[in-house]
Amino acid sequence: MTLYGYFRSSAAFRLRIALNLKGLSPELVSIHLQKEGGLNRKPEFRAINPQMRVPALKLDSGEVLIQSLAIIEYLDETHPQPPLLPRDPVQRAKVRALAQVIACDIHPLNNVGPLRYLKSALGQEQAKIDAWYHHWILDGFEALESLLQTGPYAFGSEVTLADVCLVPQVYNATRFKVPLDRFPKIVAVNAACLKLPAFDKARPENQPDAE
Ligand SMILES: N[C@@H](CCC(=O)N[C@@H](CS)C(=O)NCC(=O)O)C(=O)O
Numbered sequence: 001m002t003l004y005g006y007f008r009s010s011a012a013f014r015l016r017i018a019l020n021l022k023g024l025s026p027e028l029v030s031i032h033l034q035k036e037g038g039l040n041r042k043p044e045f046r047a048i049n050p051q052m053r054v055p056a057l058k059l060d061s062g063e064v065l066i067q068s069l070a071i072i073e074y075l076d077e078t079h080p081q082p083p084l085l086p087r088d089p090v091q092r093a094k095v096r097a098l099a100q101v102i103a104c105d106i107h108p109l110n111n112v113g114p115l116r117y118l119k120s121a122l123g124q125e126q127a128k129i130d131a132w133y134h135h136w137i138l139d140g141f142e143a144l145e146s147l148l149q150t151g152p153y154a155f156g157s158e159v160t161l162a163d164v165c166l167v168p169q170v171y172n173a174t175r176f177k178v179p180l181d182r183f184p185k186i187v188a189v190n191a192a193c194l195k196l197p198a199f200d201k202a203r204p205e206n207q208p209d210a211e
Pocket of ligand 1: 009038068113
């Protein structure tokens with residue numbers, strides 16, 4: 001398998017965690033999202049992922065999968081141990097909901113593309129862009145904090161898809177200096193996860209393309 005990723009991409013960070021949890025080590029191709037306006041926008045990568053985003057996972061069959069949550073669910077189906085979703089349908093829906101609060105409602109608003117658009121096309125100054133960024137993380141984390149279970153992980157005693165999404169989002173929040181003191185459960189879950197080798201190994205600073 002080949003993973004097309006970028007050390008700082010939080011969607012790629014999610015996938016790296018899931019791959020590590022499943023004991024899989026694909027070959028890595030780093031797609032620099034800043035260099036030359038983004039190497040993801042070059043025709044070579046567009047031929048791999050027409051959406052021009054990372055991550056993408058090329059399977060040994062040559063099939064290319066995109067969208068981190070879709071890829072992670074594929075991995076969970078093909079490599080069931082350890083499971084990333086509970087067996088019970090209600091519990092599964094709850095874990096997916098936690099993951100989607102992050103992946104569908106927080107992350108897309110604070111992603112490279114929208115932030116670049118606010119700056120370049122809409123001419124917004126950096127202070128306003130930072131305010132936007134903080135606002136949407138705080139808004140989403142407020143809900144997440146209330147939804148989290150008793151721990152140590154996001155949905156209780158087992159690591160799930162919710163943790164796989166939470167840790168990269170906390171990394172982003174910290175990188176952009178969002179204060180997290182209102183979210184003790186999120187901070188505790190993040191700390192518990194990062195003690196696990198699969199999470200630690202997936203950290204941006206531990207990637208071969210880290211800068
Ligand atoms: N929903 C997608 C998000 C993928 C995504 O937006 N990736 C970002 C990096 S975190 C990207 O490649 N951005 C490039 C760009 O917008 O130019 C997923 O979960 O895979």
